[in-house]
Amino acid sequence: MYFLLSLSLSLSLSLSLSLPLRCDHGYGGAHCVPLAPLPSILREDFNENLAAEQWPEVYGAERGTLSGEPLKSGTALIFKGEGLRMLVSRDLDCTSMLYIQFSFKFITKGVPERSHSVLLQYSVNGGISWLLLDEFYFPTSTDTLFLHLPLPARAQTNATRFRLWQPYNSGKKEEVWVIDDLIIDGSSFNNPPVVSDNFEGGPQDYNWLFYPGGNTGLYCPYQKSGLEESAMVFLSSELGEHSITTRDIDVNENTIIQFEINVGCTADSSASNPVRLEFSRNFGATWHLLVPLCSGGPQPSSLCSTELHPASVYYPGTTQGWRREVIHFGKLRLCGSIRFRWYQGFYSSSTSPPTWALDSVYIGPQCQDMCNGHGTCVRGTHCICDPGYSGADCSQPDTLNPDFLKEDFEGGAMDAERFRLLSGGKHSRKCGIMSSGNHLFFSEDGLRMLVTNDMDLSNARFVQFFLRLGCGKASPDPRSQPVLLQFSVDGGLTWGLLQDFLFSNSSNQARLVALEIPLRARTTSTRLRWWQPSENGHFYSPWVIDQLVVGGSASGWGPLEDDFSSMDGRSWLLHPGGTRMPVCGSDGAAFAFIEKSNTRYAVTTDISLGQDAFIQFDFSASCSVTNSCYAIELEYSLDLGLSWQPLVRDCLPTSPDCSSYTLQRLLVADTYNKWGRVTLPIPTYARSVTC
Ligand SMILES: [Ca+2]
Ligand SMILES: [Ca+2]
Ligand SMILES: [Ca+2]
Structure with missing residues (x-):
């Protein structure tokens, strides 16, 4: 007994003397603490060989796919060894760490014993002792699960490591488990409330958790303006999930989300495989559409009270290909720590969804007046105006917009x-x-x-x-x-x-x-x-x-004069069957209705008429005497052309208030079998009272 105690004492003495020499690389001091702060995030998509620095110990696992199908994207880590199955992480600075999450699938032939659970453990003393974070026991095979585990306070040290460990297993043929897209994160606390990425030279990794199926490259570049042509592209042929997820970011009523998206690079639109922009308040456990559809029908959502708009669902098609979307959070009533994702779906080898691409993403404080919709907001500080607009808030058109x-x-x-x-x-x-x-x-x-x-x-x-x-x-x-x-x-x-x-x-x-x-x-x-x-x-x-x-002109327009020598689109709003051409020996071009058209008429724009307004025109119903007998109606409208009345009413000598003899059927073929001039005063009833 004494001997043992003495040995123990001498051992501890010798340990304390030799400690500076025995600390692992990167650790020092009397207690072997990290010399520099350790990484505060660990993110792994298992698509490439595991870095020994991140994962110092891996047993009974190898990268691969499940009969060619990814778990999330690319390869996953498959635990199928006959003996020890374990994955151990490096030490991480977990002082502000919030959670660990990963995709997980358990495949078994029989019903495993309880001892075949997969354990998630952590150690705060360099792996000497391990504490249980959670135990995953499945009596049957599972779908791909999204596991999210908040970190307990005891794990939040400046050097915590994690391990996944299955103490017992039934072997490769009976029992296999797979993990993909693992993240241990808490750095969101220190992150700036801005996500900004134009994907030039690759994605900025601290903005994104994962982008399964995505690679930076060119997509529909000929339709894009500017030089920043590299985008995050999700190719049709990629197997697995097609999505891109931001880190958690603090948003408030002043936040905007601005991005450019192109689904399909096509002008043919379709409803299949759209990309949905979604948000999650609970670290990705559940997702909801960021903008709901507000269609004007019976609306349960109070978000639809002010405006009707499409949902944040982006379908293949649209003529322009690329389009910029800007969503203001003022109308969404969202605040706090939120993550976002653009999500198309999960695709196996038998499907081919349209390729899509995302670019110029900005989530953060809005710019002045949101650049008035005519510019791109840069980090909340200034606008880059679209061509044709200028000013600090892009409110000034460089030239007048067309008024017609x-x-x-x-x-x-x-x-x-x-x-x-x-x-x-x-x-x-x-x-x-x-x-x-x-x-x-x-x-x-x-x-x-x-x-x-x-x-x-x-x-x-x-x-x-x-x-x-x-x-x-x-x-x-x-x-x-x-x-x-x-x-x-x-x-x-x-x-x-x-x-x-x-x-x-x-x-x-x-x-x-x-x-x-x-x-x-x-x-x-x-x-x-x-x-x-x-x-x-x-x-x-x-x-x-x-x-x-x-x-038209709200302040009044006129008079209308036209000799039909040139095309004036503003004067004549509609003229089905009518063309400008010389006809019946006219002096230059006339407005001729010679087509065998079912509908033949000409409608002027709205004209302001004063007290002594008149209408005058040359008219010919045919070029010679014919037997055909028809009439052309001359009508006026006071309600933008919705309803029409004859300009001239029948005025027979028997009518008491007729000063001159006129007939409504004025422009008849037998009278006007050659060019003749018509001049009429505009009657009072054909003048709008509001003019
Ligand atoms: Ca992967
Ligand atoms: Ca770009
Ligand atoms: Ca047409």
């Missing part, structure tokens, strides 16, 4: 001069509105939206277009969501509703829509959008739009 837009959709592709986004619709002859020609036919799944460029509508009067909701003779499906017409005066950051157009039994007949532009939309930088909401990217009925005109 007229589009008949006859061209084959979207006119980038007029529209900034088209998704879910194509120029087509299907489901016709006018008797001939193309229109914009929305029949695709995914996102259905048309957005104009910014216009100067400060003095504009109306927006008008033909709309047909549903095709064919049968009534459209009553489940179809209405088409919304919205406007934005802040570069697309927020949207107000102009009108919604409901599908009904009769909505599959083309009709003219004409709306007065409200005062709040009359700015020098207003854009319009047509959008049909959808919960899942699927739709019940198609719709078409054609003959779009935005313009």
